[in-house]
Amino acid sequence: MMEIAKVRQDFPILFQTVNDEPLIYLDNAATTQKPKQVISAIENYYAHDNANVHRGVHTLSERATKQYEEARETVRAFINAASTKEVLFTRGTTTSLNWVAQGFGDQVVEEGDEIYVTALEHHSNLVPWQQLAKRKQARLVYLPLTEEGSVDVAASQ
Structure with a gap:
């Protein structure tokens, strides 16, 4: 069984109270709150590797593309897709x-x-x-x- 209190610890935004209650956010179809691990990865990406994916031959673009394709492979394995071509990333x-x-x-x-x-x-x-x-x-x-x-x-x- 999932330990909700443990999961909440990964989401900094949930450390606040709203209307005198601990924040509970359910509108994930509109905007999903980010765990600290994702916030850290995004910050690291923008600080060190921000570049166009699949559109450059310079170091930053190659690093960004490698990370992008590694993420696609991670998702492919997680959903048991036959190929990374079955994994599409969208805005939401x-x-x-x-x-x-x-x-x-x-x-x-x-x-x-x-x-x-x-x-x-x-x-x-x-x-x-x-x-x-x-x-x-x-x-x-x-x-x-x-x-x-x-x-x-x-x-x-």
């Missing part, structure tokens, strides 16, 4: 979901198909599917939820 969740809906979704969703979402979706995970349903004349189906906020599997069938 909204861009990623739009790419999936417009790329994959446009290829597999057909008129009359159903696209399942819940009422709990952040708009960044709802709007692309709404647009896809409209483009493809598919139906957007909201799955029912339990009182606890889980998908009610029994009622969904």
